[in-house]
Amino acid sequence: MTFTIVEAPANTPRPPGIDCAVTAEWLTAFLRDELLFRRNVSRAVVGLSGGVDSAVTAYLCARALGPKNVYAIRLPYATSSPASLSDAQLVVDALGIHCDTIAITDAVDGYLQFEPDADARRRGNVMARTRMVILFDQSAKLGALPIGTGNKTERMLGYFTWHADDTPPLNPIGDLFKTQVWALARYLGVPRPLIDKAPSADLEADQTDEADLGITYARADALLCELLHGYNDEQLVEHGFSADEVALVRRRVDATHWKRHLPTTAMLTNTAINEFYLRPVDY
Amino acid sequence: MAAADTRAPGRARVAVAIVQMKPVKGRYDENLHAAGEAFAQIGDAVDLVAFPEAAFTGYFLEGAVYDLALDARRFAADLARTWRAARGERAVDLVAGFFENDDGTYYNSALYLHIAADSEQIVHLHRKLFLPTYGVFDEERFLSRGRKLGTFETRFGRMAILICEDAWHAIVPTIAAVKGARVLLIPSASPGRGIEGDGELLSIVRWRQTLVSAAVEHGVFVVYAGLTGFEGGKGMTGNSCVIDPHGNVIVQAPAADASIVRAELDLREIDLARASLPLLGDLEAVLPDLLLDEELPLPRGVRDVYDR
Numbered sequence: 001m002t003f004t005i006v007e008a009p010a011n012t013p014r015p016p017g018i019d020c021a022v023t024a025e026w027l028t029a030f031l032r033d034e035l036l037f038r039r040n041v042s043r044a045v046v047g048l049s050g051g052v053d054s055a056v057t058a059y060l061c062a063r064a065l066g067p068k069n070v071y072a073i074r075l076p077y078a079t080s081s082p083a084s085l086s087d088a089q090l091v092v093d094a095l096g097i098h099c100d101t102i103a104i105t106d107a108v109d110g111y112l113q114f115e116p117d118a119d120a121r122r123r124g125n126v127m128a129r130t131r132m133v134i135l136f137d138q139s140a141k142l143g144a145l146p147i148g149t150g151n152k153t154e155r156m157l158g159y160f161t162w163h164a165d166d167t168p169p170l171n172p173i174g175d176l177f178k179t180q181v182w183a184l185a186r187y188l189g190v191p192r193p194l195i196d197k198a199p200s201a202d203l204e205a206d207q208t209d210e211a212d213l214g215i216t217y218a219r220a221d222a223l224l225c226e227l228l229h230g231y232n233d234e235q236l237v238e239h240g241f242s243a244d245e246v247a248l249v250r251r252r253v254d255a256t257h258w259k260r261h262l263p264t265t266a267m268l269t270n271t272a273i274n275e276f277y278l279r280p281v282d283y
Numbered sequence: 284m285a286a287a288d289t290r291a292p293g294r295a296r297v298a299v300a301i302v303q304m305k306p307v308k309g310r311y312d313e314n315l316h317a318a319g320e321a322f323a324q325i326g327d328a329v330d331l332v333a334f335p336e337a338a339f340t341g342y343f344l345e346g347a348v349y350d351l352a353l354d355a356r357r358f359a360a361d362l363a364r365t366w367r368a369a370r371g372e373r374a375v376d377l378v379a380g381f382f383e384n385d386d387g388t389y390y391n392s393a394l395y396l397h398i399a400a401d402s403e404q405i406v407h408l409h410r411k412l413f414l415p416t417y418g419v420f421d422e423e424r425f426l427s428r429g430r431k432l433g434t435f436e437t438r439f440g441r442m443a444i445l446i447c448e449d450a451w452h453a454i455v456p457t458i459a460a461v462k463g464a465r466v467l468l469i470p471s472a473s474p475g476r477g478i479e480g481d482g483e484l485l486s487i488v489r490w491r492q493t494l495v496s497a498a499v500e501h502g503v504f505v506v507y508a509g510l511t512g513f514e515g516g517k518g519m520t521g522n523s524c525v526i527d528p529h530g531n532v533i534v535q536a537p538a539a540d541a542s543i544v545r546a547e548l549d550l551r552e553i554d555l556a557r558a559s560l561p562l563l564g565d566l567e568a569v570l571p572d573l574l575l576d577e578e579l580p581l582p583r584g585v586r587d588v589y590d591r
Binding site: 001002231 | 321324326525534535536540541543544549555558
Protein backbone atom coordinates (compact mmCIF):
# COMPACT_ATOMS: atom_id res chain seq x y z
CA MET A 1 0.00 0.00 0.00
CA THR A 2 1.26 3.46 -0.85
CA PHE A 3 0.55 6.16 1.69
CA THR A 4 0.08 9.80 0.77
CA ILE A 5 2.65 11.88 2.63
CA VAL A 6 1.22 14.98 4.32
CA GLU A 7 3.91 17.27 5.75
CA ALA A 8 3.46 20.05 8.26
CA PRO A 9 4.64 23.23 6.55
CA ALA A 10 8.04 24.50 7.59
CA ASN A 11 7.92 27.26 10.13
CA THR A 12 8.99 30.10 7.85
CA PRO A 13 8.79 33.62 9.21
CA ARG A 14 5.71 35.45 8.05
CA PRO A 15 4.52 38.95 8.90
CA PRO A 16 1.49 38.88 11.17
CA GLY A 17 -1.84 38.69 9.38
CA ILE A 18 -4.84 40.97 9.71
CA ASP A 19 -8.54 40.84 8.95
CA CYS A 20 -8.89 44.35 7.60
CA ALA A 21 -12.69 44.53 7.70
CA VAL A 22 -12.84 43.47 11.33
CA THR A 23 -9.94 45.73 12.28
CA ALA A 24 -11.35 48.79 10.53
CA GLU A 25 -14.71 48.30 12.19
CA TRP A 26 -13.11 47.80 15.60
CA LEU A 27 -10.89 50.86 15.35
CA THR A 28 -13.76 53.00 14.14
CA ALA A 29 -15.75 51.93 17.18
CA PHE A 30 -12.72 52.67 19.39
CA LEU A 31 -12.41 56.21 18.06
CA ARG A 32 -16.12 56.88 18.42
CA ASP A 33 -16.20 55.55 21.94
CA GLU A 34 -13.13 57.43 23.13
CA LEU A 35 -13.92 60.72 21.42
CA LEU A 36 -17.68 61.04 21.33
CA PHE A 37 -18.80 59.16 24.43
CA ARG A 38 -15.91 59.24 26.87
CA ARG A 39 -14.39 62.65 26.13
CA ASN A 40 -17.31 64.39 24.48
CA VAL A 41 -15.10 65.63 21.66
CA SER A 42 -16.36 65.43 18.11
CA ARG A 43 -13.32 66.65 16.20
CA ALA A 44 -9.94 65.10 15.51
CA VAL A 45 -6.65 66.66 14.46
CA VAL A 46 -4.24 64.49 12.48
CA GLY A 47 -0.75 65.54 11.49
CA LEU A 48 -0.70 64.41 7.88
CA SER A 49 2.87 63.63 6.86
CA GLY A 50 2.24 62.14 3.45
CA GLY A 51 3.05 58.71 4.84
CA VAL A 52 0.82 55.69 5.17
CA ASP A 53 0.43 55.73 8.97
CA SER A 54 -1.11 59.17 9.23
CA ALA A 55 -3.16 58.49 6.09
CA VAL A 56 -4.70 55.36 7.64
CA THR A 57 -5.35 57.32 10.84
CA ALA A 58 -7.12 60.04 8.85
CA TYR A 59 -9.23 57.46 7.03
CA LEU A 60 -10.26 55.86 10.31
CA CYS A 61 -11.09 59.24 11.85
CA ALA A 62 -13.18 60.16 8.82
CA ARG A 63 -15.09 56.90 9.20
CA ALA A 64 -15.61 57.45 12.89
CA LEU A 65 -16.46 61.15 12.97
CA GLY A 66 -17.35 62.07 9.40
CA PRO A 67 -14.90 63.93 7.16
CA LYS A 68 -16.12 67.36 8.21
CA ASN A 69 -14.88 66.71 11.73
CA VAL A 70 -11.36 65.72 10.73
CA TYR A 71 -8.66 68.38 10.53
CA ALA A 72 -5.51 67.41 8.71
CA ILE A 73 -2.48 69.58 9.31
CA ARG A 74 0.59 69.42 7.13
CA LEU A 75 3.73 70.53 8.96
CA PRO A 76 6.60 70.81 6.48
CA TYR A 77 10.12 71.88 7.30
CA ALA A 78 12.27 73.61 4.69
CA THR A 79 14.02 70.36 3.76
CA SER A 80 10.88 68.20 3.71
CA SER A 81 10.23 66.37 0.49
CA PRO A 82 7.69 68.14 -1.78
CA ALA A 83 6.17 64.72 -2.42
CA SER A 84 5.18 64.56 1.25
CA LEU A 85 2.95 67.59 0.77
CA SER A 86 1.41 66.38 -2.47
CA ASP A 87 0.84 62.86 -1.16
CA ALA A 88 -0.88 64.29 1.92
CA GLN A 89 -3.06 66.32 -0.43
CA LEU A 90 -4.20 63.10 -2.14
CA VAL A 91 -5.63 61.97 1.20
CA VAL A 92 -7.31 65.32 1.84
CA ASP A 93 -8.89 65.30 -1.61
CA ALA A 94 -10.01 61.69 -1.37
CA LEU A 95 -11.64 62.10 2.03
CA GLY A 96 -12.89 65.67 1.81
CA ILE A 97 -11.45 66.56 5.20
CA HIS A 98 -10.22 69.97 6.32
CA CYS A 99 -6.58 70.74 5.69
CA ASP A 100 -4.18 73.41 6.85
CA THR A 101 -0.48 73.77 6.17
CA ILE A 102 1.77 75.25 8.83
CA ALA A 103 5.46 75.38 8.02
CA ILE A 104 7.62 74.65 11.05
CA THR A 105 10.81 76.07 9.54
CA ASP A 106 10.75 79.41 11.35
CA ALA A 107 9.93 77.86 14.70
CA VAL A 108 12.57 75.15 14.39
CA ASP A 109 15.26 77.44 13.03
CA GLY A 110 14.37 80.07 15.64
CA TYR A 111 15.86 77.68 18.16
CA LEU A 112 18.40 75.76 16.11
CA GLN A 113 20.14 78.94 14.92
CA PHE A 114 21.66 78.97 18.41
CA GLU A 115 22.68 75.30 18.11
CA PRO A 116 24.74 75.16 14.92
CA ASP A 117 26.43 71.93 16.01
CA ALA A 118 23.18 69.99 16.42
CA ASP A 119 23.44 66.73 14.50
CA ALA A 120 20.69 65.21 12.38
CA ARG A 121 19.22 63.26 15.30
CA ARG A 122 18.86 66.35 17.48
CA ARG A 123 17.46 68.37 14.60
CA GLY A 124 14.97 65.63 13.81
CA ASN A 125 13.85 65.48 17.43
CA VAL A 126 13.35 69.25 17.53
CA MET A 127 11.21 69.04 14.38
CA ALA A 128 9.13 66.19 15.75
CA ARG A 129 8.52 67.96 19.06
CA THR A 130 7.71 71.24 17.32
CA ARG A 131 5.13 69.44 15.20
CA MET A 132 3.50 68.09 18.33
CA VAL A 133 3.43 71.54 19.96
CA ILE A 134 1.49 72.77 16.96
CA LEU A 135 -0.87 69.79 16.78
CA PHE A 136 -1.83 70.22 20.43
CA ASP A 137 -2.31 73.96 20.05
CA GLN A 138 -4.38 73.54 16.91
CA SER A 139 -6.47 70.97 18.74
CA ALA A 140 -7.07 73.47 21.55
CA LYS A 141 -8.09 76.08 19.00
CA LEU A 142 -10.50 73.73 17.23
CA GLY A 143 -11.91 71.99 20.29
CA ALA A 144 -10.45 68.77 18.94
CA LEU A 145 -8.17 66.01 20.12
CA PRO A 146 -4.88 65.17 18.40
CA ILE A 147 -4.75 61.56 17.23
CA GLY A 148 -1.56 59.53 17.35
CA THR A 149 -0.20 57.84 14.24
CA GLY A 150 2.66 55.69 15.52
CA ASN A 151 2.61 52.02 14.52
CA LYS A 152 3.66 49.06 16.67
CA THR A 153 6.84 48.35 14.72
CA GLU A 154 8.32 51.78 15.32
CA ARG A 155 7.09 51.75 18.89
CA MET A 156 8.75 48.40 19.60
CA LEU A 157 11.97 49.40 17.84
CA GLY A 158 11.99 52.78 19.55
CA TYR A 159 12.07 54.46 16.16
CA PHE A 160 10.29 57.60 17.25
CA THR A 161 10.90 60.77 19.22
CA TRP A 162 9.92 60.36 22.84
CA HIS A 163 7.20 62.77 23.93
CA ALA A 164 6.61 63.77 20.34
CA ASP A 165 5.17 61.11 18.02
CA ASP A 166 3.86 59.16 21.02
CA THR A 167 2.18 62.10 22.74
CA PRO A 168 -1.45 62.20 21.52
CA PRO A 169 -3.87 60.73 24.03
CA LEU A 170 -5.43 58.34 21.49
CA ASN A 171 -3.74 56.11 18.94
CA PRO A 172 -5.84 53.76 16.82
CA ILE A 173 -2.93 52.05 15.03
CA GLY A 174 -0.39 51.69 17.82
CA ASP A 175 -1.00 47.95 18.12
CA LEU A 176 -0.63 47.32 14.38
CA PHE A 177 2.68 46.35 12.85
CA LYS A 178 3.74 48.35 9.80
CA THR A 179 2.90 45.51 7.41
CA GLN A 180 -0.58 45.37 8.93
CA VAL A 181 -0.94 49.14 8.48
CA TRP A 182 -0.09 48.68 4.80
CA ALA A 183 -2.73 46.00 4.47
CA LEU A 184 -5.29 48.18 6.23
CA ALA A 185 -4.35 51.09 3.96
CA ARG A 186 -5.10 49.00 0.89
CA TYR A 187 -8.43 47.95 2.39
CA LEU A 188 -9.42 51.51 3.27
CA GLY A 189 -8.52 52.81 -0.18
CA VAL A 190 -5.56 55.01 0.76
CA PRO A 191 -4.06 56.37 -2.48
CA ARG A 192 -1.46 54.02 -3.94
CA PRO A 193 1.50 56.44 -3.95
CA LEU A 194 1.39 56.54 -0.15
CA ILE A 195 1.35 52.75 0.09
CA ASP A 196 3.94 52.07 -2.57
CA LYS A 197 6.64 54.54 -1.57
CA ALA A 198 9.45 53.69 0.83
CA PRO A 199 8.47 54.78 4.33
CA SER A 200 10.49 57.72 5.60
CA ALA A 201 10.59 59.96 8.64
CA ASP A 202 11.50 62.69 6.10
CA LEU A 203 13.76 64.43 8.58
CA GLU A 204 16.75 64.23 6.23
CA ALA A 205 17.14 64.05 2.45
CA ASP A 206 16.74 60.52 0.99
CA GLN A 207 16.10 59.07 4.42
CA THR A 208 14.18 55.75 4.58
CA ASP A 209 13.00 53.89 7.64
CA GLU A 210 14.32 50.54 6.50
CA ALA A 211 17.82 51.95 5.84
CA ASP A 212 17.77 53.62 9.26
CA LEU A 213 16.62 50.43 10.97
CA GLY A 214 18.88 48.04 9.07
CA ILE A 215 16.05 45.60 8.43
CA THR A 216 12.96 45.50 6.23
CA TYR A 217 9.57 45.96 7.83
CA ALA A 218 8.48 42.54 6.58
CA ARG A 219 11.35 40.82 8.41
CA ALA A 220 11.13 43.07 11.46
CA ASP A 221 7.41 42.50 11.85
CA ALA A 222 7.68 38.74 11.55
CA LEU A 223 10.53 38.70 14.04
CA LEU A 224 8.86 41.10 16.48
CA CYS A 225 5.67 39.10 16.35
CA GLU A 226 7.49 35.95 17.47
CA LEU A 227 9.71 37.76 19.94
CA LEU A 228 6.68 39.28 21.64
CA HIS A 229 5.14 35.85 21.96
CA GLY A 230 8.08 34.78 24.08
CA TYR A 231 10.38 32.90 21.73
CA ASN A 232 14.03 33.10 22.75
CA ASP A 233 16.88 33.94 20.41
CA GLU A 234 17.73 30.30 19.76
CA GLN A 235 14.17 29.54 18.72
CA LEU A 236 14.00 32.63 16.50
CA VAL A 237 17.07 31.42 14.62
CA GLU A 238 15.49 27.97 14.34
CA HIS A 239 12.45 29.66 12.82
CA GLY A 240 14.54 31.12 10.00
CA PHE A 241 15.81 34.48 11.20
CA SER A 242 19.50 35.21 11.01
CA ALA A 243 21.44 35.70 14.22
CA ASP A 244 22.21 39.26 13.05
CA GLU A 245 18.53 40.05 12.55
CA VAL A 246 17.66 38.67 15.95
CA ALA A 247 20.46 40.60 17.63
CA LEU A 248 19.51 43.83 15.87
CA VAL A 249 15.85 43.65 16.77
CA ARG A 250 16.45 42.40 20.32
CA ARG A 251 18.97 45.19 20.91
CA ARG A 252 16.59 47.86 19.65
CA VAL A 253 13.67 46.52 21.69
CA ASP A 254 15.70 46.26 24.88
CA ALA A 255 17.50 49.58 24.46
CA THR A 256 14.26 51.51 23.94
CA HIS A 257 12.14 49.84 26.60
CA TRP A 258 12.06 53.08 28.57
CA LYS A 259 10.54 54.98 25.63
CA ARG A 260 7.35 52.97 25.96
CA HIS A 261 6.76 54.15 29.51
CA LEU A 262 5.97 57.31 31.37
CA PRO A 263 8.91 59.05 33.08
CA THR A 264 10.38 57.22 36.06
CA THR A 265 9.32 59.09 39.17
CA ALA A 266 11.03 58.71 42.52
CA MET A 267 8.62 57.17 44.99
CA LEU A 268 8.63 58.86 48.38
CA THR A 269 5.21 58.25 49.89
CA ASN A 270 2.59 55.56 50.15
CA THR A 271 0.36 57.64 47.92
CA ALA A 272 2.74 57.67 44.94
CA ILE A 273 0.87 58.09 41.67
CA ASN A 274 0.66 54.90 39.61
CA GLU A 275 2.40 52.98 42.41
CA PHE A 276 -0.02 53.26 45.33
CA TYR A 277 -2.63 55.56 43.83
CA LEU A 278 -3.87 53.26 41.10
CA ARG A 279 -6.79 54.10 38.86
CA PRO A 280 -7.39 52.88 35.31
CA VAL A 281 -7.17 55.49 32.58
CA ASP A 282 -10.91 55.42 31.91
CA TYR A 283 -11.92 55.68 35.57
CA MET B 284 3.65 21.72 41.31
CA ALA B 285 4.66 18.65 39.35
CA ALA B 286 5.93 20.55 36.33
CA ALA B 287 9.57 19.66 36.77
CA ASP B 288 9.06 15.91 36.43
CA THR B 289 6.66 16.10 33.50
CA ARG B 290 9.08 17.60 31.03
CA ALA B 291 11.12 15.73 28.49
CA PRO B 292 14.69 15.80 29.72
CA GLY B 293 16.75 17.38 27.00
CA ARG B 294 14.24 16.85 24.20
CA ALA B 295 12.63 19.98 22.84
CA ARG B 296 11.44 18.47 19.60
CA VAL B 297 9.60 15.28 18.77
CA ALA B 298 9.18 14.10 15.18
CA VAL B 299 5.72 12.59 14.94
CA ALA B 300 4.25 10.54 12.12
CA ILE B 301 0.58 9.60 12.09
CA VAL B 302 -0.25 6.60 9.96
CA GLN B 303 -3.81 7.19 8.79
CA MET B 304 -4.69 3.56 8.20
CA LYS B 305 -7.27 2.28 5.74
CA PRO B 306 -7.60 -1.26 7.05
CA VAL B 307 -9.09 -4.23 5.27
CA LYS B 308 -11.93 -5.41 7.51
CA GLY B 309 -10.86 -8.25 9.77
CA ARG B 310 -7.54 -8.95 8.00
CA TYR B 311 -5.14 -8.37 10.88
CA ASP B 312 -2.06 -9.76 9.16
CA GLU B 313 -2.70 -7.82 5.96
CA ASN B 314 -3.12 -4.63 7.90
CA LEU B 315 0.03 -5.32 9.88
CA HIS B 316 1.79 -5.74 6.55
CA ALA B 317 0.41 -2.37 5.42
CA ALA B 318 1.78 -0.85 8.61
CA GLY B 319 5.17 -2.29 7.70
CA GLU B 320 4.91 -0.56 4.33
CA ALA B 321 4.06 2.66 6.13
CA PHE B 322 7.12 2.23 8.35
CA ALA B 323 9.24 1.94 5.21
CA GLN B 324 7.72 5.14 3.76
CA ILE B 325 7.67 7.13 6.95
CA GLY B 326 11.01 8.90 6.54
CA ASP B 327 14.18 8.81 8.57
CA ALA B 328 13.44 11.36 11.23
CA VAL B 329 10.68 9.89 13.35
CA ASP B 330 10.43 9.55 17.11
CA LEU B 331 6.79 8.69 17.62
CA VAL B 332 4.34 6.91 15.30
CA ALA B 333 0.61 7.11 15.98
CA PHE B 334 -2.05 4.79 14.61
CA PRO B 335 -5.84 5.20 14.80
CA GLU B 336 -8.36 3.29 16.86
CA ALA B 337 -8.95 -0.28 15.61
CA ALA B 338 -6.25 0.40 13.04
CA PHE B 339 -5.46 -3.25 12.27
CA THR B 340 -8.94 -4.76 12.10
CA GLY B 341 -11.38 -2.04 11.16
CA TYR B 342 -13.80 -0.53 13.67
CA PHE B 343 -17.27 -2.01 13.14
CA LEU B 344 -16.71 -5.67 14.03
CA GLU B 345 -19.80 -6.59 16.10
CA GLY B 346 -19.38 -10.17 17.32
CA ALA B 347 -16.20 -10.65 15.29
CA VAL B 348 -14.42 -8.57 17.88
CA TYR B 349 -14.04 -11.79 19.88
CA ASP B 350 -12.26 -13.42 16.93
CA LEU B 351 -9.85 -10.54 16.46
CA ALA B 352 -9.13 -9.24 19.94
CA LEU B 353 -5.54 -9.78 21.08
CA ASP B 354 -3.57 -9.94 24.24
CA ALA B 355 -1.67 -6.65 24.58
CA ARG B 356 1.71 -8.38 24.74
CA ARG B 357 1.02 -10.25 21.50
CA PHE B 358 -0.04 -7.02 19.78
CA ALA B 359 3.08 -5.25 21.08
CA ALA B 360 5.30 -8.06 19.84
CA ASP B 361 3.66 -7.98 16.40
CA LEU B 362 4.16 -4.21 16.14
CA ALA B 363 7.78 -4.46 17.26
CA ARG B 364 8.55 -7.26 14.82
CA THR B 365 6.95 -5.33 11.96
CA TRP B 366 8.89 -2.20 12.86
CA ARG B 367 12.22 -4.01 13.03
CA ALA B 368 11.58 -5.75 9.72
CA ALA B 369 11.15 -2.37 8.09
CA ARG B 370 13.57 -0.22 10.06
CA GLY B 371 16.09 -2.51 11.72
CA GLU B 372 17.42 -1.58 15.12
CA ARG B 373 16.30 2.02 15.13
CA ALA B 374 14.37 2.89 18.31
CA VAL B 375 10.89 4.34 18.11
CA ASP B 376 7.78 4.88 20.19
CA LEU B 377 4.39 3.76 18.89
CA VAL B 378 0.82 4.39 19.95
CA ALA B 379 -1.83 2.19 18.35
CA GLY B 380 -5.44 1.23 18.88
CA PHE B 381 -6.58 -2.40 18.98
CA PHE B 382 -9.27 -4.64 20.43
CA GLU B 383 -7.84 -6.23 23.54
CA ASN B 384 -8.58 -9.64 25.01
CA ASP B 385 -7.52 -9.59 28.64
CA ASP B 386 -8.17 -13.13 29.83
CA GLY B 387 -11.65 -13.11 28.35
CA THR B 388 -12.55 -9.51 29.09
CA TYR B 389 -12.63 -7.41 25.98
CA TYR B 390 -11.68 -3.76 25.65
CA ASN B 391 -11.26 -1.11 23.01
CA SER B 392 -7.66 -0.28 23.89
CA ALA B 393 -4.58 1.55 22.75
CA LEU B 394 -1.06 0.96 23.91
CA TYR B 395 2.03 3.12 24.01
CA LEU B 396 5.02 1.04 23.08
CA HIS B 397 8.73 1.79 23.20
CA ILE B 398 10.67 -0.32 20.73
CA ALA B 399 14.41 -0.64 21.23
CA ALA B 400 16.87 -2.62 19.14
CA ASP B 401 16.19 -5.95 20.76
CA SER B 402 13.31 -5.46 23.14
CA GLU B 403 10.04 -3.64 23.47
CA GLN B 404 8.24 -2.23 26.47
CA ILE B 405 4.56 -1.45 26.88
CA VAL B 406 4.84 1.95 28.54
CA HIS B 407 1.11 2.36 28.97
CA LEU B 408 -2.14 0.61 28.13
CA HIS B 409 -5.30 2.68 27.94
CA ARG B 410 -8.74 1.10 27.83
CA LYS B 411 -11.43 3.28 26.30
CA LEU B 412 -13.54 4.85 29.04
CA PHE B 413 -16.54 6.00 27.06
CA LEU B 414 -17.98 3.31 24.81
CA PRO B 415 -20.45 4.91 22.41
CA THR B 416 -23.62 2.84 22.38
CA TYR B 417 -26.17 4.87 20.53
CA GLY B 418 -27.24 5.38 16.94
CA VAL B 419 -24.74 3.64 14.70
CA PHE B 420 -22.49 2.68 17.63
CA ASP B 421 -22.79 -0.52 19.64
CA GLU B 422 -19.52 -0.80 21.58
CA GLU B 423 -20.81 -1.61 25.04
CA ARG B 424 -22.73 -4.59 23.74
CA PHE B 425 -19.42 -6.26 22.97
CA LEU B 426 -16.81 -4.53 25.10
CA SER B 427 -16.10 -3.56 28.67
CA ARG B 428 -15.33 -0.05 29.81
CA GLY B 429 -11.91 1.04 30.94
CA ARG B 430 -11.96 2.41 34.49
CA LYS B 431 -8.91 4.62 34.77
CA LEU B 432 -7.41 7.54 32.94
CA GLY B 433 -3.69 7.21 33.35
CA THR B 434 -0.92 9.55 32.31
CA PHE B 435 2.52 8.15 31.70
CA GLU B 436 6.11 9.22 31.33
CA THR B 437 7.75 8.83 27.93
CA ARG B 438 11.10 9.77 26.45
CA PHE B 439 9.41 13.01 25.44
CA GLY B 440 7.56 13.94 28.59
CA ARG B 441 4.26 12.98 30.14
CA MET B 442 1.41 11.99 27.85
CA ALA B 443 -2.09 10.54 27.95
CA ILE B 444 -4.09 8.42 25.52
CA LEU B 445 -7.76 9.20 24.91
CA ILE B 446 -9.66 6.98 22.51
CA CYS B 447 -12.30 8.66 20.36
CA GLU B 448 -15.31 9.48 22.59
CA ASP B 449 -12.98 9.84 25.57
CA ALA B 450 -11.92 13.13 24.02
CA TRP B 451 -15.48 14.38 23.60
CA HIS B 452 -16.04 14.67 27.35
CA ALA B 453 -14.26 17.88 28.25
CA ILE B 454 -13.41 16.59 31.70
CA VAL B 455 -11.21 13.81 30.28
CA PRO B 456 -8.57 15.96 28.59
CA THR B 457 -8.90 18.22 31.62
CA ILE B 458 -8.00 15.44 34.05
CA ALA B 459 -5.21 14.25 31.75
CA ALA B 460 -3.72 17.73 31.71
CA VAL B 461 -4.10 18.21 35.44
CA LYS B 462 -2.29 14.90 35.89
CA GLY B 463 0.62 16.32 33.94
CA ALA B 464 0.03 15.25 30.34
CA ARG B 465 1.65 17.65 27.89
CA VAL B 466 0.70 15.66 24.79
CA LEU B 467 -2.70 14.04 24.22
CA LEU B 468 -2.63 11.08 21.86
CA ILE B 469 -6.06 10.44 20.40
CA PRO B 470 -6.60 7.34 18.26
CA SER B 471 -10.06 7.54 16.70
CA ALA B 472 -12.50 5.98 14.26
CA SER B 473 -15.17 8.49 13.32
CA PRO B 474 -17.88 7.62 10.80
CA GLY B 475 -18.60 10.80 8.86
CA ARG B 476 -22.04 12.36 8.88
CA GLY B 477 -23.77 15.72 8.52
CA ILE B 478 -23.87 17.27 5.07
CA GLU B 479 -25.29 20.64 6.06
CA GLY B 480 -21.85 22.08 6.78
CA ASP B 481 -19.81 24.39 4.61
CA GLY B 482 -17.19 22.46 2.68
CA GLU B 483 -16.75 19.65 5.21
CA LEU B 484 -18.87 17.03 6.86
CA LEU B 485 -20.27 18.37 10.10
CA SER B 486 -18.71 15.56 12.14
CA ILE B 487 -15.26 16.64 10.91
CA VAL B 488 -15.94 20.23 11.92
CA ARG B 489 -17.15 19.15 15.36
CA TRP B 490 -14.09 16.97 15.88
CA ARG B 491 -11.75 19.81 15.04
CA GLN B 492 -13.57 22.19 17.40
CA THR B 493 -13.31 19.62 20.18
CA LEU B 494 -9.61 18.98 19.62
CA VAL B 495 -8.73 22.66 19.31
CA SER B 496 -10.65 23.41 22.51
CA ALA B 497 -8.72 20.74 24.40
CA ALA B 498 -5.39 22.02 23.10
CA VAL B 499 -6.11 25.66 23.88
CA GLU B 500 -7.70 25.19 27.28
CA HIS B 501 -4.86 23.13 28.66
CA GLY B 502 -1.88 24.22 26.59
CA VAL B 503 -1.18 20.73 25.26
CA PHE B 504 -0.26 19.22 21.94
CA VAL B 505 -2.97 17.05 20.43
CA VAL B 506 -2.02 14.22 18.08
CA TYR B 507 -5.19 12.87 16.49
CA ALA B 508 -4.95 9.67 14.46
CA GLY B 509 -8.12 9.07 12.46
CA LEU B 510 -9.07 5.87 10.70
CA THR B 511 -10.04 6.18 7.04
CA GLY B 512 -11.88 4.03 4.51
CA PHE B 513 -15.49 2.87 4.17
CA GLU B 514 -16.89 0.14 6.39
CA GLY B 515 -20.22 -1.15 5.14
CA GLY B 516 -21.21 2.24 3.77
CA LYS B 517 -19.96 4.15 6.79
CA GLY B 518 -17.02 6.34 5.75
CA MET B 519 -14.34 6.98 8.36
CA THR B 520 -13.24 10.58 8.23
CA GLY B 521 -9.45 10.39 8.54
CA ASN B 522 -8.42 13.99 9.05
CA SER B 523 -5.51 12.92 11.20
CA CYS B 524 -3.95 16.08 12.54
CA VAL B 525 -1.59 17.73 14.95
CA ILE B 526 -2.73 20.75 16.95
CA ASP B 527 -0.27 22.88 18.84
CA PRO B 528 -0.89 24.24 22.37
CA HIS B 529 -2.04 27.57 20.91
CA GLY B 530 -4.83 25.80 19.05
CA ASN B 531 -3.28 25.94 15.59
CA VAL B 532 -3.88 22.93 13.37
CA ILE B 533 -0.33 22.57 12.08
CA VAL B 534 -0.98 19.66 9.75
CA GLN B 535 -4.04 17.70 8.70
CA ALA B 536 -4.63 14.75 6.43
CA PRO B 537 -7.50 14.51 3.96
CA ALA B 538 -10.55 12.45 4.89
CA ALA B 539 -10.27 9.63 2.42
CA ASP B 540 -6.63 8.72 1.74
CA ALA B 541 -4.36 6.32 3.53
CA SER B 542 -1.79 8.88 4.61
CA ILE B 543 1.29 9.52 6.64
CA VAL B 544 1.08 12.83 8.44
CA ARG B 545 4.38 14.24 9.60
CA ALA B 546 4.98 17.07 12.00
CA GLU B 547 7.52 18.14 14.54
CA LEU B 548 6.28 18.99 18.02
CA ASP B 549 8.34 21.76 19.58
CA LEU B 550 7.56 21.06 23.21
CA ARG B 551 8.76 24.51 24.25
CA GLU B 552 5.53 25.82 22.73
CA ILE B 553 3.69 24.32 25.70
CA ASP B 554 5.35 26.65 28.18
CA LEU B 555 4.77 29.65 25.91
CA ALA B 556 1.12 28.79 25.46
CA ARG B 557 0.59 28.28 29.18
CA ALA B 558 2.36 31.55 29.94
CA SER B 559 0.03 33.47 27.67
CA LEU B 560 -3.11 31.59 28.70
CA PRO B 561 -2.59 30.05 32.17
CA LEU B 562 -5.95 28.31 32.35
CA LEU B 563 -4.46 25.01 33.49
CA GLY B 564 -2.73 26.65 36.44
CA ASP B 565 -5.96 28.41 37.35
CA LEU B 566 -7.85 25.14 37.16
CA GLU B 567 -5.40 23.30 39.39
CA ALA B 568 -6.07 25.86 42.10
CA VAL B 569 -9.86 25.72 41.85
CA LEU B 570 -10.47 22.09 40.86
CA PRO B 571 -10.57 20.69 44.43
CA ASP B 572 -13.32 23.13 45.34
CA LEU B 573 -15.30 22.20 42.23
CA LEU B 574 -14.98 18.47 42.86
CA LEU B 575 -16.09 18.79 46.47
CA ASP B 576 -19.34 20.43 45.40
CA GLU B 577 -21.90 18.40 47.33
CA GLU B 578 -24.29 18.51 44.38
CA LEU B 579 -21.83 16.45 42.31
CA PRO B 580 -22.39 12.68 42.17
CA LEU B 581 -19.10 11.71 43.80
CA PRO B 582 -18.56 8.08 44.78
CA ARG B 583 -19.81 7.27 48.27
CA GLY B 584 -17.18 7.74 50.91
CA VAL B 585 -15.03 10.18 48.97
CA ARG B 586 -16.60 13.24 50.57
CA ASP B 587 -16.39 11.62 53.98
CA VAL B 588 -12.62 11.41 53.59
CA TYR B 589 -12.41 15.09 52.78
CA ASP B 590 -14.82 16.09 55.52
CA ARG B 591 -12.88 14.31 58.19
